[in-house]
Amino acid sequence: MDLGHITARQRQILLLLMSRTDGMTAAEIAADVGVSVRTVHREMEEIEKDLQGTGVVLLKKSGTGIRLEEETPEGMSLLRRSLLAGKPADYSVEERKILMLCALLEADEPIKLFALAHSLKVTVPTVSNDLDELEPWMKRFNLKLIRRRGYGIEIDGAEGVRRRAIGRLAEEYLDYSDLVGDGYSDTREPVTARLLSMIDKPALLDVEKTLWDMNWDWTEDLSESTYTSTLIALSVSVNRIKRGRGMEAADITGYPPSSVSVEEARDFVGRLGETLEMNFRESEMIYIAQLFEAAKTMSEISELVHADVEMVEIAHRLIERVQGRTGIPFQEDRALRAGLVEHIGAALKRIREGTRIRNPLLSPIRKDYEELFGIVRRSVDELKLDLSIPDEEIGFLVMHFGASSERLNQPEHHLKAILVCSSGLSSSRLLGTRLNKEMPQIEVLGNVSWYEAARIPKEQYDLIISTIDLPLPKDRYVRLSPLLTADDKEALLQFIQSTSFEPASRRAAVSRIEEDRKAASFERLRMQAALMNEIVSLLDGFHVYHLDNPQHDLQGTLNEALAKVYEQGAVRDAEMVKERLLERERMGTQLIPDTTLALFHTRSRYITWPSLSLFRLAHRAPLEDGAQAGVILLMLAPKQLPKESLEVLSEISAMLLRSELIELMERGGEEEIRSYLAEELQHFFNHRP
Known part of the structure; x- marks a missing residue:
């Protein structure tokens, strides 16, 4: 053997x-x-x-x-x-391949095949075979693997491409705990140690503090994953500059960054240079401006995820099947639908891009939710998504359904907690509902990112509960599993008992609960007013247009449609908005199945206010996959979007699954459509939890 x-x-x-x-x-x-x-x-x-x-x-x-x-x-x-x-x-197959990539990405000159084999303690044929398997990964980043007898092995690629590849390796193989925890010294994890050195972990938190202290609105709007990816890219750049691998003007490819991003990058490198005692060339500043542009774009491409008809339809069908098998009224849980739509969109993107998917909670999820796991697995398979959905993603979906099934009304709380969960929305909701169910003395205020947790004023909460290590002293938070095991509950109780909460907050507990109740009542009233204003405003601006559009020309059709919206003042730069719409269409047709109606939607800083417009086309517009649209519903919203507005747009997109509304959109009059939307949104408003 x-x-x-x-x-x-x-x-x-x-x-x-x-x-x-x-x-x-x-x-x-x-x-x-x-x-x-x-x-x-x-x-x-x-x-x-x-x-x-x-x-x-x-x-x-x-x-x-x-x-x-x-x-x-x-x-x-x-x-x-x-x-x-x-x-x-010494190394597993996976570890060996990652270490091989790290060595080649960092090398300044060719590496001899036998030297690489010796350092990894394997044979030369093994290294050759590993390189064959790694080549497709390199091609994804436009990196070329050069292998010549007597010359050695090296990667040919521009500096910016190398940096992106290093960043992607770090994103795929490092946990948030590795990145922002209070140090890493376990030499038994060679891959983690190597990657942390390549992204210059000691500098990463300095980079993060500098970025946050810039106080730009757009950084606060980034998702946790985009924010962290940007930090990794910036930190990789710092490390490369320290090692003498600076960015040259010839290395900078792609579109030139906007003047705003260039000025932001100039201010940023000025502050960061003082902190790290480094000098940044003009080419580095331009590269960083491109990173800022990419982060802003990623934030905008996330768009109206709740208005994505494909995602809404998949979530609807999945909920319907799981409800049919369990008898639990999941359809009534709007939070479940919203969570699934958001998760499914990101999950399908990961699977299509071939990103490595890990779910560290898969085994305990299967153990604690054995029956539900099987039900969700069968229900997903029945959707026939033309993709192989791994068990890791099924585990995340199970967490959404598990959280929904355990969501109960709770008695009054005594301690206020904020959650930090690395696995995203599914794990935070599961942990939150389990805490509410099993430890009702704790009120969960909400889920925040790892970088927000370190900055929330202490007086706004009593404790932080996290599923990862944080850049905070150990006495400031308690680390638990999202599944809240018996050991976790014991650790949480010990943390609460050993932590000295402010006496004033204890003495004022009763009055604080009463004040919170009153404040919550007023806040609910304010939100209801804002929601109704959004509904009225959106329906007031709704119009149906008959468009004599050019034949066989989607770009021309969108140009004419956006010109109408531009006249109303809802769009500031029609060309930029058109590019966003076309980019989304290239990812997959927006045509609603078995109809002539296509939903084109986006969020962008070039949009002034939310708008809804319907265009009946004189000539069918060509879409992706050979589809054609006879009617286009244009749903636009600005980047800065109130929660109430997003709720209304999300509800309208969910209505597009109903045959009555689709028929009205295809053939009905403007007032008829507006009346239908008004009646349904009134019902949504009255029954909103």
């Missing part, structure tokens, strides 16, 4: 599983081995491959965890002897 390629950690995990015939959870293995749950899941993928043909299989079953089982009578004893006798390899 040849297990010479197995790593020391994998051998440790296998021997541990042999000693526990009843099985172990990934969290238990992680605690015993001294690594993260995420690392355990990665190792399991390799271990499953290593065990093929050994007479032993790895079983991962909900309820019992992970265990080994014999396929042949002596399989286990032979495996044990082989593990104890053999010398483990």
